[in-house]
Amino acid sequence: MSAGFSDQLIAVLPRLRRFARGLTGTASEADDLVQSACERALSRMEQFQEGTRFDSWMFRIVQTIWIDQLRARKVRKEDGEVDGERLGSDEAVRRVESRIALVEVRRAVSRLPVEQRTALLLVTVEGMSYKEAAEIAKVPVGTIMSRLARARVALQAQLDAGGGLRRSTDDAETG
């Protein structure tokens, strides 16, 4: 196995974890997803084309595995449905969460449909261009554009409705 390949993989792990956390909503599931992606990448390393972006290739693998898992589980959530376990049901714990606003933001993201969530994470969080996100998601750029707009508006609406935006702003200001 190429040490250079593994080094690249290790270097991108924090970002893969962040992406996977946004997709799955839980740390353990996210790390399982990343681990599966690492193993798939190593088993298919010959398919990676030198000169192309390694991180994009890995994001695509993570996204593909996640979609496969969703299909396998036959998850059919309605838009906006909230998974209680993922989001936490212990109000007392959540109240004492020192950074509740940021937690609320992640919760709001988890409520988005998976296609919108993916676009949001790739572009807004990972800083990828629409074209790069479209290649990872295997959809046209226009689709990314519309998914992203719906996601951003929905996210903002959720934060406004929950008061999260105001608290988040305060949080950010007080650092």
Added chain:
Amino acid sequence: MQKPGDELLVAYLDGELDETRRAEIEAWLEHDGVARDHIGRLSESAALLRAAFDEILREEVPERLIDAARGTGAGSVHEAEILPFRPQRRIGGFAAPRHWWIAIPVAASFFGLMIGGGLGYFGLGNTPTGTDDKQVATLSASTNSWLDNVAGYHKLFVSAAQGENSFADIPAAGDGGEVIQKISQRTAQPGVRVPNLKPWGLIFQGARVVIIEGRPAAQLVYTADNQAVGSAIGPLTVVIASSKRPDLAPTFDHRQDVNVLYWRRKGHAYAIVGQAEPGYMWNLVNDIAYQLDAI
């Protein structure tokens, strides 16, 4: 220019518009205070979004992921095979759930275990005994570690039993020696012992054969002998598996909302799994290990 929609406004914020379009948007924003406010809030929520997820970048990357990236990990997404609960076996006068074929996928999905292999069942023709015409549900563990597997099996057992007490492939009824013999045969682990936990208020109900990391393992099932305190200490499962890993002192972990105390000794891996207080479980370790000759 028409009032720009959300797609254009978001694309403007993301720097995805060409010079002409950007100028048009900026011109519009000059005289539309509502649009300015809207785009300001979109921008603010994007900053919050990044802040919320940037925290994850500062977390320490788990060792298992680094191992996986190096190709030195134990391997994830093990195909964990679970023998279905068999309704014809009854233990202790308690009725087994009638619809085990429902209980399995429900419990599996509830606890994060995912039905794999196209929901197919296949015969366990290559089991150590090869005698029973069983079917095996192939489940892909949502988590990949041995500990998560034993925790998942415990929860699967508790869920499928639905509080009606346990049921198992090898019930405890009859001669104890026969039980031990069957466990040893089916798990290919000669000399497996069944710890006597009566002094701890736990009654052995039987054993199940589970497949962990590709190898058969024994899951010994205990329930509390006192219903009044039963929910506090039982049910409890003890897993005995073969292992090629080095010896390990008893170690506590908490997986999938259950407590797991595990150790390795002389080619075997052991785990005590339950929702009892950790202190109670620690007290059990020495006794169980002594009885299993594991320490």
